[in-house]
Amino acid sequence: MWIYEKKLQYPIRVSKPDVKMAKYLLTQYGGPDGELSAALRYMNQRYSMPTKKAKGLLTDIGTEELAHLEMIATMIYKLLKDVPLEVLKREGLGGHYAVHNSALFYVDPNGVPWTATYIQAQGDPVSDLTEDMAAEQKARQAYEQLIQLTDDPLLKDGLRFLREREVVHFQRFGEALNDVQGFLNSKKYY
């Protein structure tokens, strides 16, 4: 089970409201390689992992991804705080407002809703961990693009933290993959 703690993993600050940036950040909320995809992908794959290292790592990284989802939501919340409807319309969130009012939703910046087809679970631990490593690289790439899209130094700070986490996760998944491959080779079942 999980216990909620009333705190963020890393402080989120923004210098000023920015509707366009809030919209772009949706890629890490409800997009293909966003934090929701990451959390659900890892939490679901852990049940078919053969080694204790892989089970532990997927549980702990999956949990961290939920904390990242909360950080992205906080960025969007702060970037849209007290923004009048006129500005939302002008800056590209009129369509979102028509459907969701000011609610957050699991969509990408183009309004495409999150779908389970964004994630995989093959039951083959080598396939799954390799997919996880690719997902971390794609998320690292997304954060670099988001950092390029904003000139807000406070927002960049939070995005840099998240980018760095993807690099660390990639490294840890690589270690878990080595462990799994060692285990499979020791079984010699092919």
Place this chain on the structure above:
Amino acid sequence: MHMRCKELLSELMEWSFVQLELGLYLDTHPEDLEAYNDYINACDKVNHLKREYEAYCGALSVCGYTPVQYPWGWIETPWPWEIEY
């Protein structure tokens, strides 16, 4: 949010991160004694800071070191997205 609470929260976030990062590392390096000792130290700092934060600023989780105050204080303190860090 009081200045003292902001400071305590910031320190708690830092040490919680140290603890989490060492936890991930230990998942794939369970026999690294040096990392394990760092984890013990971080865990001790986190527990100490949680105790202090909860006593002074309110509950971090529903049943932490200090029970939530009556009337139900859990819903009174700011949510993470509402805090100006």
